[in-house]
Amino acid sequence: MSESRRITYTSTATDPEFRASFDRELARVRGRFPLALGGNVGEGPVEGLPAHPVVSPIDTRLVVARVAIATPGEVEAAVGFARSAFPRWRALAWQRRAEVVRDAAERIAARNLELAAWMVYEVGKTRLEAMAEVEESADLLRYYAERMESRHGYRRPLARMSPAETTESVLLPYGVWAVVSPWNFPSALAAGMIAGALLGGNTVVFKPALDAPVSGELLCQAFWDAGLPRDALQLVHGPGATVGAALLADERIAGVAFTGSSAVGMRIVRAATEGDAGPRPVVVEMGGKNACLVTATADLDAAAEGVARSAFGFGGQKCSACSRVYVERAVAQPFLDRLIRRTEAMKVGDPAAGDPALGPVIRQSALESYRRYVEEIVASGGEIVSGGQVLSSGDLACGFYAQPTIGRLPSPDHLLFSEEMFLPILLFQEVEDLAEGIARANAVPYGLTAGLFTTDEHEKQYFLERIEAGVLYVNRRSGATTGAWPGINPFGGWKASGAPGPAALGPDYLLNFLREQSRTVNGFGDSPPA
Numbered sequence: 001m002s003e004s005r006r007i008t009y010t011s012t013a014t015d016p017e018f019r020a021s022f023d024r025e026l027a028r029v030r031g032r033f034p035l036a037l038g039g040n041v042g043e044g045p046v047e048g049l050p051a052h053p054v055v056s057p058i059d060t061r062l063v064v065a066r067v068a069i070a071t072p073g074e075v076e077a078a079v080g081f082a083r084s085a086f087p088r089w090r091a092l093a094w095q096r097r098a099e100v101v102r103d104a105a106e107r108i109a110a111r112n113l114e115l116a117a118w119m120v121y122e123v124g125k126t127r128l129e130a131m132a133e134v135e136e137s138a139d140l141l142r143y144y145a146e147r148m149e150s151r152h153g154y155r156r157p158l159a160r161m162s163p164a165e166t167t168e169s170v171l172l173p174y175g176v177w178a179v180v181s182p183w184n185f186p187s188a189l190a191a192g193m194i195a196g197a198l199l200g201g202n203t204v205v206f207k208p209a210l211d212a213p214v215s216g217e218l219l220c221q222a223f224w225d226a227g228l229p230r231d232a233l234q235l236v237h238g239p240g241a242t243v244g245a246a247l248l249a250d251e252r253i254a255g256v257a258f259t260g261s262s263a264v265g266m267r268i269v270r271a272a273t274e275g276d277a278g279p280r281p282v283v284v285e286m287g288g289k290n291a292c293l294v295t296a297t298a299d300l301d302a303a304a305e306g307v308a309r310s311a312f313g314f315g316g317q318k319c320s321a322c323s324r325v326y327v328e329r330a331v332a333q334p335f336l337d338r339l340i341r342r343t344e345a346m347k348v349g350d351p352a353a354g355d356p357a358l359g360p361v362i363r364q365s366a367l368e369s370y371r372r373y374v375e376e377i378v379a380s381g382g383e384i385v386s387g388g389q390v391l392s393s394g395d396l397a398c399g400f401y402a403q404p405t406i407g408r409l410p411s412p413d414h415l416l417f418s419e420e421m422f423l424p425i426l427l428f429q430e431v432e433d434l435a436e437g438i439a440r441a442n443a444v445p446y447g448l449t450a451g452l453f454t455t456d457e458h459e460k461q462y463f464l465e466r467i468e469a470g471v472l473y474v475n476r477r478s479g480a481t482t483g484a485w486p487g488i489n490p491f492g493g494w495k496a497s498g499a500p501g502p503a504a505l506g507p508d509y510l511l512n513f514l515r516e517q518s519r520t521v522n523g524f525g526d527s528p529p530a
Contacts, residue, residue, distance in 0.1 A: 007131040008485060009313075010478035014128065014355065022127050025117040026352050033121075035065040037213050040220065040235040041078045046070050048237075054213060057124040057360040058350050059398045064121050067213045070236035075205075075246040078234035082176045082203040083252050085231040090173050090201040094153035098145040101195050103226035105141035108134060108191075108219070115187060118214045123183055124359040124399075126351040129314050136486065137191040137219070140505070143486040144192070147510055148199045154514060164523040171514035173201035174281060175254030178247040180240070182260045183362060184317045184422075186212030187219055192486075192504055193257040193283065194223070194233065200513040202255070205234045207244055211362060213237050240264065255281040255513065259319075262286040262420070262446070262496045269499060283512045284499045285492065287420040288448030291324040291441035292480040293463065295434050296331050298453035299475070304338035306453065306480035311426040312346060312404040313482060315358045317366075319497075320449045320471065322481040324417060324427050326437035332430040336406075339428075340386045343404050348391055350399065360400040361423060367400045370423050373416065374405065381410040385428070418444040434459055442468045447494030449473070451480035470494045470503060 007014070014022075034053070038045025048068030056062040070078070089097075108115065115137075116130035125133070148154075154171035161167075177197040181190035190208060197204050208216025220235050236243055240260075247253060248271055258268050265286040272280040292310065294303045310322035327335050349356030361367055367390060374388045387405030404424040409416060412429050417440075431437040434454075441450060450469040454460055460474055470492045473481060484491040490506025492498050502508035 007128060007135055009129070009132045009136075009483040011128055011132060012478075019127075019355070021113060022117065025113040026120065029114065029117040029121065030062075033065075034063040035214055037065050037217050037237065038068045039070060039217075039237045040230055040233075041070070041074050042081050043230050046074045046236065048074065052210065052237075054122065054211065056121045057362050057400045058121060058352055061398055062121065064118075065214050067210070067237045069238040070243050072242070072246050075236055075243055076250065078205050078236050079176060079247070079250045079252050081231040082205050082234050085229055086173075086175055086203045089198075089203050089229065089232045092201075094148060094199075094201070097199055097201065098148045100223070100226050100228050101141050101199055102145040104222045104228070105138040105145070107222040107225055108141070109138040111218070111222075112138070115215065115218050118218065119186065120351050122212050122214050123186060123362060124351060125314055126356060126359055128355075133185055133188045136188040139486045140188060140192045141195050143505075144195045144199055144510060147507060154510075162522075166521045168519050170517045170519055171200070171511070172517055173513070174515060175202060176252060177202045177204050177255045177257055177513065178253045179204050179206045180244055180247070180256070180258045180260065181206070181208050181216070183209035183211035184314070184319075185259075186215035189259045189285075190216060190219055192509070193259070194219070196283070196510055197255075197257065197513045198223075198228070198232070199510055202513055203232045205236065205247060205253070207236050207238065207240075207247060210237065210239055251275060251277065253280070255283070257283040257512075259285045265499075266496070281512065281515075282499055283501060285319065285504060286497050287446055288319045288321070288493065288497050289323050289418055289420050289444045289446045290320060290449045290451075290469070290481040291326060292322050292451035292453070293434060293437040293441060294325065294327040294331065294335055295452070295454040295456065295459050296328045297455045297459065298331070298335075299455065300331060300335045300338055302475065302477040303335060303453035303480070304342050306451065306477045307339060307426070308342045308346065308404075309478065310451070310480040310482040312343065312358055312424045313479065315361050315402070316424040316426075317362060317422050318482055320482045320484070320491075321422075322426060322451065323421060324429065324441070326429050326431045326440055328434070328437070329430045329432060336385065336428060339406065343386045343406060346404050348396070348401055348403060350395060353395070358404065358424060361402060362400070364400060366423060367402060369421070370402045370425065373421055373423065373425055374407070376416065377407040377409060380414060382414075383408050387424070412440055420446070434462060438463065438466050442466075445496040448497035449481040451476060453480070468494055470498065
């Protein structure tokens, strides 16, 4: 795809040529259902337990893949292979490691339509969302490889105590990293964590989400085809409760990179401090309850578009999705009117059959949670001002479809204002002024993303200095709280949204996977300093 037609998370439309090409790829991919997946332990697939069916949220009659679940013994073996590969991969020149990662990026880019088509069926992303994620995956690998090169492999000479002394700071790998990725960004989030570990000289045992194993396998194949030894990147499939737990319990795992819920992430953080070998490094990106604030000076049309795109893109199933909007009372109704019109114009449908604004939610349990939240809003004395319905007729009868929904609660202190839903549900609340909006936005355990719409410079600075979130956007019509891109928007959460450390997508992310060693070497016969 040419640069002029490049698709990112801010893209809003596709052209006929792209749609025709994507239709052909969807048909080709569907002809391969169900794909047999076995992961990779050692140099080949696991034998595993009986194959687990992966059904499409678009239409549950479609079995996208059948996956061999790794046994505890196979997980143990995978860690062993990665550990054995570590000395060889670590010893490889950092320039060569960067070449492998960059080559993997180009292989992902060359197969972008195929990878995106699988993603549409596997997790129900729209074509634009799927293509943007594949493009991001390739860009992540390119960007991180460039950062390794620009830092010269993280070797830096330092000042000397004497002329005979040489000192330097060297950043070195830890060993085997467990990488556990989520289903909602099955390629990009995994790509970033895997590349971060590999570039530093670590090896990896990778467990993709069980809802998205195809994307995980295709990503690994790009690395292997680029020349990465298969034992340096092991791949195991299975539930977090068994396969993930077995990985974390293995004392040979030197570090853990995880993206997912705050509950699981915090368990990983706590577990990393246990053991006689000392605390293990963890890189965790967790949940969000992201807020956007709209002031009386805002461009209300831009605000309504930005909030709707952030709240309902991919059905709100993003950790960065806009889940709360606080609007100054003076413009609350005109803003809400615009938001309702834009929301009700968003088509829900099968992303394999066309270009809806949003497709299905991931599974039946998510649909049940959607119903429960809608009922709770109404039962608490609130109201559903738009949406609120499960869609289960006609072409949508066999999938997990729900309307984008705007709810109003009777109290701004209602518990739903602090609970991550991961669904196409946005909570609307009037506030007296920006100060109240910021106070309410900050009054949650999370601190991932936040947005503001204003035309007042003082309000902008007030927001930037006081909001408690790691990723901020002001007047972003393409997405009030979403749409980060490698090298442009470092992405890391505060509070319960992440662990301390450099943000993903940013210039210093690789430091998470490296440990510093100070080297001081004296020549023979030198005299001690006076």
